[in-house]
Amino acid sequence: xxxxxxxxxxxxxxxxxxxxxxxxxxxPEQAKAAAEAIGGTVVVKAQVQVGGRGKAGGIKLAKDPxxxxxxxxxxxxxxxxxxxxxxxWIEAASDIKKEYYASVxxxxxxxxxxxxxxxxxxxxIEAVAEEHPEALARLHVDPxxxxxxxxxxxxxxxxxxxxxxxxxxxxxxxxxxEAFIGLEATLIEINPLIWTADDRVxxxxxxxxxxxxxxxxxxxxxxxxxxxxxxxxxxMAHERGVTYVKLDGDVGIMGNGAGIxxxxxxxxxxxxxxxxNFLDAGGGSNAEAVATALEVLLSDPKVKxxxxxxxxxxxxxxxxxxGLLTALDKLGATLPIVVRLDGTAAEAGRxxxxxxxxxxxxxxxxxxxxxxRAVELAKEAS
Amino acid sequence: MSIxxxxxxxxxxxxxxxxxxxxxxxxNKAYGTNVVAGVTPGKAGQDVEGIPVFNTVRDAVxxxxxxxxxIFVPPRFATDAIYESLDAxxxxxxxxxxxxxxxxxxxxxxHLQRSDQRLLGPNCPGAISPGEATVGIMPTDVFTPGRVGxxxxxxxxxxxxxxxxxxxxxxxxxxxxxxxxPIVGSSFIDVLTMFEADPDTxxxxxxxxxxxxxxxxxxxxxxxxxxxxxxxxxxxFQAPPGKQMGHAGAIITGSSGTAQGKKDALEALGxxxxxxPTEVAEIVADTLK
Numbered sequence: 001x002x003x004x005x006x007x008x009x010x011x012x013x014x015x016x017x018x019x020x021x022x023x024x025x026x027x028p029e030q031a032k033a034a035a036e037a038i039g040g041t042v043v044v045k046a047q048v049q050v051g052g053r054g055k056a057g058g059i060k061l062a063k064d065p066x067x068x069x070x071x072x073x074x075x076x077x078x079x080x081x082x083x084x085x086x087x088x089w090i091e092a093a094s095d096i097k098k099e100y101y102a103s104v105x106x107x108x109x110x111x112x113x114x115x116x117x118x119x120x121x122x123x124x125i126e127a128v129a130e131e132h133p134e135a136l137a138r139l140h141v142d143p144x145x146x147x148x149x150x151x152x153x154x155x156x157x158x159x160x161x162x163x164x165x166x167x168x169x170x171x172x173x174x175x176x177x178e179a180f181i182g183l184e185a186t187l188i189e190i191n192p193l194i195w196t197a198d199d200r201v202x203x204x205x206x207x208x209x210x211x212x213x214x215x216x217x218x219x220x221x222x223x224x225x226x227x228x229x230x231x232x233x234x235x236m237a238h239e240r241g242v243t244y245v246k247l248d249g250d251v252g253i254m255g256n257g258a259g260i261x262x263x264x265x266x267x268x269x270x271x272x273x274x275x276x277n278f279l280d281a282g283g284g285s286n287a288e289a290v291a292t293a294l295e296v297l298l299s300d301p302k303v304k305x306x307x308x309x310x311x312x313x314x315x316x317x318x319x320x321x322x323g324l325l326t327a328l329d330k331l332g333a334t335l336p337i338v339v340r341l342d343g344t345a346a347e348a349g350r351x352x353x354x355x356x357x358x359x360x361x362x363x364x365x366x367x368x369x370x371x372x373r374a375v376e377l378a379k380e381a382s
Numbered sequence: 383m384s385i386x387x388x389x390x391x392x393x394x395x396x397x398x399x400x401x402x403x404x405x406x407x408x409x410n411k412a413y414g415t416n417v418v419a420g421v422t423p424g425k426a427g428q429d430v431e432g433i434p435v436f437n438t439v440r441d442a443v444x445x446x447x448x449x450x451x452x453i454f455v456p457p458r459f460a461t462d463a464i465y466e467s468l469d470a471x472x473x474x475x476x477x478x479x480x481x482x483x484x485x486x487x488x489x490x491x492x493h494l495q496r497s498d499q500r501l502l503g504p505n506c507p508g509a510i511s512p513g514e515a516t517v518g519i520m521p522t523d524v525f526t527p528g529r530v531g532x533x534x535x536x537x538x539x540x541x542x543x544x545x546x547x548x549x550x551x552x553x554x555x556x557x558x559x560x561x562x563x564p565i566v567g568s569s570f571i572d573v574l575t576m577f578e579a580d581p582d583t584x585x586x587x588x589x590x591x592x593x594x595x596x597x598x599x600x601x602x603x604x605x606x607x608x609x610x611x612x613x614x615x616x617x618x619f620q621a622p623p624g625k626q627m628g629h630a631g632a633i634i635t636g637s638s639g640t641a642q643g644k645k646d647a648l649e650a651l652g653x654x655x656x657x658x659p660t661e662v663a664e665i666v667a668d669t670l671k
Contacts, residue, residue, distance in 0.1 A: 106484060108564045108594045108631070111491045126636065143488045184485045213630060214483035216458060245625045258562060258628025259536020262591060265620035266641075267658050275620050280628040311538045311545075313521030343541060344521055367542070368660055
């Protein structure tokens with residue numbers, strides 16, 4: 001789960017990591033009030049989860065509350081790379097002497113936390129890593145030992161952090177690591193981490209991702225999740241506990257198991273079609289799971305045909321077929337549905353559909369032929 | 383012969399009295415797996431259709447000599463269950479549980495490197511050596527004894543590919559699900575190493591998916607160390623960046639972990655990669671000719 005900047009900064013503050021004082025604003029009036037409360041020059045920042053906000057005009061300085069109102073009015077509703085701005089973060093402007101970069105990431109490859117620090121902050125860190133690899137100090141931490149002061153010192157010296165800022169950066173790294181562990185984050189990125197004119201070290205941005213599997217231990221973080229999803233089908237799926245990802249095509253897809261669904265998307269694309277979604281109805285897809293999944297798929301007006309790809313293992317294909325019939329009866333869908341059943345009780349499942357399913361449901365023998373048929377039917381329907 | 387599970391397996395099941403645990407334990411036993419014990423705290427002295435239940439894994443090991451454990455407990459208790467199995471000296475722990483927090487696995491993995499014990503999963507379907515033994519949740523009907531090894535990050539896709547291969551008259555030595563989480567106990571390389579040493583495996587199918595760099599690293603390992611031919615498959619070409627595709631580990635981060643990147647890397651290292659499960663089976667048949 002990715003958090004917004006303001007959420008990340010609020011969490012940083014809890015871990016003692018210095019951030020500029022700020023407030024959330026959803027309207028120009030709130031932005032003005034926030035600017036008055038903070039005092040002095042403020043920064044009005046669009047809260048969207050996409051890079052390049054500044055260049056897109058989503059971050060503006062405001063010298064007084066009236067300017068904050070005007071900038072907020074301008075930025076709210078703005079479309080930044082497909083993300084509509086609904087919320088702003090108003091914070092005290094900082095007097096920056098230098099911009100650094102700091103992060104703690106979950107390194108899948110090394111299977112350890114990776115702490116990175118650079119004196120070249122405020123820019124795309126992947127570019128820094130490529131063009132100036134020597135400017136990026138990297139250190140893996142043994143998770144059973146934890147982040148020790150000597151780790152911090154090594155990073156600070158090797159990143160070439162300016163002497164007056166070294167102590168502050170050391171402290172920031174320690175707290176960032178504590179936040180990484182405490183929040184069970186997969187990413188804590190501070191870009192830029194700034195050295196201010198009055199020699200403080202402050203997190204000017206916050207990128208935080210939390211491990212979804214750990215949310216049961218963090219009910220306060222789990223609550224933040226609701227504000228993250230915009231899409232109607234994704235929200236429906238989330239409420240119903242269905243694993244769903246929206247894509248931009250017109251062939252709706254469901255299957256049982258993440259791998260077979262990913263593979264289904266690929267074969268639809270190979271057949272010249274465009275998948276509308278990823279939907280995993282789960283390993284034990286019973287009648288109810290099929291009905292729930294269909295409900296989500298059919299609510300998407302872009303979907304022109306469906307491909308249902310089931311490999312019965314523990315799942316029985318005859319149960320899936322029954323579930324499909326019940327769901328169609330209830331939902332009354334008329335769009336073409338291509339079903340491919342294989343594995344446990346596949347014969348029985350196919351027979352149920354052949355005998356009792358409405359005319360818009362067809363059975364195909366293989367994954368490839370089902371994909372081809374679903375693609376053809378989507379093209380005919382559009 | 384086979385790897386990981388077989389005639390020598392003596393299985394203890396952690397979470398044996400739960401609904402899922404019991405169901406799959408009995409299926410494993412019916413297939414011929416030597417299930418010697420179950421563990422559920424507080425239920426020592428009971429039995430599950432003749433399988434004795436113990437309070438702790440250590441008690442089970444002392445009484446039965448179990449060497450393999452299958453974990454069926456819910457995510458919030460599963461990390462403890464893995465440590466319990468390791469502490470009891472179990473050689474091979476197979477964690478079926480999906481949803482174990484990544485930070486827990488980071489610590490488990492680091493701990494595991496300090497011993498020669500092995501962990502498969504979590505979030506995996508287990509392993510089967512057709513005709514010998516199965517440990518996990520795989521549908522046994524799909525598999526036939528043979529000489530092709532399969533390693534996969536996904537369950538259903540493994541069944542699909544095994545069936546496609548089976549339809550061409552080719553069976554499997556051992557089929558191993560390594561799990562769909564970002565950190566799993568055994569990597570492709572770990573299992574490839576075992577298949578390379580197995581005289582009864584003539585070819586290995588490696589089924590990968592988006593996320594991480596295990597497939598790329600496996601490719602380098604194959605090119606440098608393997609005489610046994612390997613055929614690849616990668617799922618997730620249509621996956622958008624930053625979205626988790628079902629498995630916790632199936633996510634493209636920035637520009638790394640894409641299906642195309644993995645396919646290109648494997649092919650550059652001489653590994654043939656099928657574009658769909660049917661083509662994978664055809665390449666397997668062609669390579670074995």
